[in-house]
Amino acid sequence: MTDPFAQGLDPKRVLCLITGRWTPADYRAYQKTKHWQRVRDAALRRSGGECEACGRKTRLQVHHKKLKGAYKRLFREREKDVAVLCSRCHKRMD
Numbered sequence: 001m002t003d004p005f006a007q008g009l010d011p012k013r014v015l016c017l018i019t020g021r022w023t024p025a026d027y028r029a030y031q032k033t034k035h036w037q038r039v040r041d042a043a044l045r046r047s048g049g050e051c052e053a054c055g056r057k058t059r060l061q062v063h064h065k066k067l068k069g070a071y072k073r074l075f076r077e078r079e080k081d082v083a084v085l086c087s088r089c090h091k092r093m094d
Helices: 011-019 024-030 034-047 087-093
Strands: 060-064 084-085
Touching: 034 060, 034 084, 060 087, 084 087
Parallel strands: none
Antiparallel strands: 060 084
16 A cells, blocks of 8 residues: 555545545545646546547546445555546536
């Protein structure tokens, strides 16, 4: 497991990694970490800057797939745990 302190998370936030309980504020803070930026950038490169569902090239978002185990790795995702979707397709997935 990646060291959560190396990801830029403060000790208070590490508890959410251990317990699996996190808040939207935890997630927003996580989105600023180097780890998330690497995962996100790799997904955008892999998709060629297009929605993986419809091919749209605007309003792209990185979506957590509902794969077996993917949410168990929240805050320490693997590249295969995410997909690039436009906002329209992302809404349909949720």
